Amino acid sequence: MNDLAKRSFAAAVLVAVALLAAVRGGYFFAVLVGAAACVMLYEWRRMVRGSDFGWQVGGFLYALLPAISLLWIRDRAIVDGHFIGLELLVWVFITTWAVDIGAYFAGRAIGGPKLAPWISPNKTWAGLVGGTVSSALLAGAWTWMTALPVxxxxxxxxxxxxxxGGDLFESWMKRKAGVKDSGSWLPGHGGALDRLDGLVVVAVLTAAALFGGLL
Known part of the structure; x- marks a missing residue:
């Protein structure tokens, strides 16, 4: 099985598990989120081993904040008296997944100037644009279909x-730690931090927008 096939199969399994957990909600979703946060913290601590206390605390917050955000979105997202938790959670997923897919294929198909070669030599400006456009279109379609806030x-x-940007931050951390991937448990993807770096940012920002009354 080639690398693309491995990545696609692993991604399909992750998507299926995430959507099933999102639909089930409750303890099922909470356990999945908690397990992911624990793996993220383990990988973070392994990468920053020997660093100062600030990096240890930073890893705890890096794992904790998105976990709280995802749980709050799923169970507490109410806008104008309507509960939109499941729909908004799926929006978070789509926004994140579309970025990864669009950036990967646009970067490979178009190539061109590198985005930040000193951090991640494979990322291109074409990938940035492709990921952003893909995310805007697919997340926008979901917003329209489910009548989420405009x-x-x-x-x-x-x-x-x-x-x-979250992806680049995690790439910078790996370069700083001298490792290729944060882990090896997921074929074609690496570890939990490699797969969830974008979701960390989108989950926290969405929860902040909801809490701040922007939705």
């Missing part, structure tokens, strides 16, 4: 760019 049409491209 502010999400505007927020999607900005959150998509922020997700790619």
């Amino acid at each position: 502010a999400l049409f505007v927020l999607a491209p900005f959150f998509a760019i922020a997700a790619q």
Whole structure:
């Protein structure tokens, strides 16, 4: 099985598990989120081993904040008296997944100038644009189909760019730690931090927008 096939199969399994957990909600979703946060913290601590206390605390917050955000979105997202938890959670997923897919294929098909070669030599400006456009279109379609707040049409491209910033941050951490991937448990993807770096950002920003009354 080639690398693309491995990545596609692993991604399909992750998507299926995430959507099933999102639909089930309750303890099922909470356990999945908690397990993911624990793996993220383990990988973070392994990468920053020997660093100062600030990095240890930073890893705890990096794992905790998105976990709380996802749980709050799923169970507490109410806008204008309507509960939109499941729909908004799926919007978070779509926004993040579309970035990864669009950036991967646009980067491979178009190539061109590198985005940040000193951090991640494989990322290109074409990938950034492709990921942002894909996310805006797919998240926008979901927003329209489910009648989510119209502010999400505007927020999607900005959150998509922020997700790619999260990806670059995690790439910088790996370079600093001298490792290729944060882990090896997921074929074609690496570890939990490799797969969830964009979701961390989008989840926290969406929860902040909801809490701040932007939706």
